[in-house]
Amino acid sequence: MAASTDVAADLLTFAGGPSIVSVAILLRYARCVLNGSDRTPAKGWLALGAGVLLCGWMLLFLGLACPTVWRSWFAGGSVEPKLVLLSAAWFAAIGLLAVCLWKARAVGRYLSESYHKGEGPWLLRMLRRLID
Numbered sequence: 001m002a003a004s005t006d007v008a009a010d011l012l013t014f015a016g017g018p019s020i021v022s023v024a025i026l027l028r029y030a031r032c033v034l035n036g037s038d039r040t041p042a043k044g045w046l047a048l049g050a051g052v053l054l055c056g057w058m059l060l061f062l063g064l065a066c067p068t069v070w071r072s073w074f075a076g077g078s079v080e081p082k083l084v085l086l087s088a089a090w091f092a093a094i095g096l097l098a099v100c101l102w103k104a105r106a107v108g109r110y111l112s113e114s115y116h117k118g119e120g121p122w123l124l125r126m127l128r129r130l131i132d
Helices: 004-015 018-035 041-074 081-114 122-131
Strands: none
Touching (some): 004 041, 004 081, 018 041, 041 081
16 A cells, blocks of 8 residues: 555645646636626536536545545644645645535526527526526
8 A cells, every 4th residue: 555645646746737727727718708798608518517527626636635635634643745735735626616616506697698588408497497
């Protein structure tokens, strides 16, 4: 079994690097779409897809990192910087997941406003029932 610091380093590599750039791009795109004045269905569906992808990525990271983070909190001995950084990344992922879930209603409203009342695919009708 690998040491906790080795696992933490692997998880930090997983969370950082190219994935952090992808997360930033997805967030920027969704923010620009929601703040725009036009209501384009394609942009709304892309923002919804970006949010679902981002939530999935954060849940995957949280699930993989949870055992290591939990063990590091209750382990005796000296404080390891990698484990502290992993805990910080873990809390940041929780915050990012909360923001995505908080903004899900705004994305649903954006999609609802992109179509005329009673129009749109079945998924939109389901979203309208959830947000209204």
